[in-house]
Amino acid sequence: DLNNILRLFFNSLANTVNLLTGGFGGRFIEVPNALYFSTQDQALSVVDTPQVVTFNQTYLENGFGLNGVSNSQITATYSGVYNFQFIGQVSSGSAAAKNMFFWIARDGTDLGYTAREYVLSGSGDIHEVIWNFNLDLAAGEYIEMKWVSDDIDTSLEAVAPTTSPATPHPGVTSAVLTVNFISVLPETRPTPP
Numbered sequence: 001d002l003n004n005i006l007r008l009f010f011n012s013l014a015n016t017v018n019l020l021t022g023g024f025g026g027r028f029i030e031v032p033n034a035l036y037f038s039t040q041d042q043a044l045s046v047v048d049t050p051q052v053v054t055f056n057q058t059y060l061e062n063g064f065g066l067n068g069v070s071n072s073q074i075t076a077t078y079s080g081v082y083n084f085q086f087i088g089q090v091s092s093g094s095a096a097a098k099n100m101f102f103w104i105a106r107d108g109t110d111l112g113y114t115a116r117e118y119v120l121s122g123s124g125d126i127h128e129v130i131w132n133f134n135l136d137l138a139a140g141e142y143i144e145m146k147w148v149s150d151d152i153d154t155s156l157e158a159v160a161p162t163t164s165p166a167t168p169h170p171g172v173t174s175a176v177l178t179v180n181f182i183s184v185l186p187e188t189r190p191t192p193p
Helices: 003-023
Strands: 033-038 055-064 064-065 075-078 080-092 099-106 116-122 126-137 142-149 153-158 175-183
Touching: 033 064, 055 064, 064 142, 080 099, 080 116, 080 142, 099 126, 126 142
Parallel strands: none
Antiparallel strands: 033 055, 033 175, 064 075, 075 142, 080 126, 080 153, 080 175, 099 116, 099 142
16 A cells, blocks of 8 residues: 555656646746836936836736835845846937936946946937846845936836827837846856946
């Protein structure tokens, strides 16, 4: 009887391991991920003064949290290496050329060499700021996206949905940030540049 019970146990264990390691095994594994976005315009407050990108909507949230006071701090529940994907829709409100920079801060400290430069020219000019990056976070650490411009007529612009017969479309977000778990932290965390 004992041999029969052990045989059944190990067969069940082997079947479960095969499910997890098979071609579709990932569907059984729950990993941290999140998606935050903003349906609000985010106007530049002051020229040449960095400000944070905010998010007012949560679509997915597993192993992360959005600070409800700042609406800018994305906090990791678990330590790990994560892939972040950021998209922002920037808009120009005047004809002058505008220089903008976007970058990443971890726990309130700007990370060296994470900035991206963008230039808008012409009134009504709209561009997408898109990039993804991998970053290590310890449990409880947060990231923020920051931006600055040399012209007050710069904004992250959201567009409301419309059913107009001319150009019907769903809403356009001013900013989106997605997060996906990649791996555990390395034994020695890298030092940012």
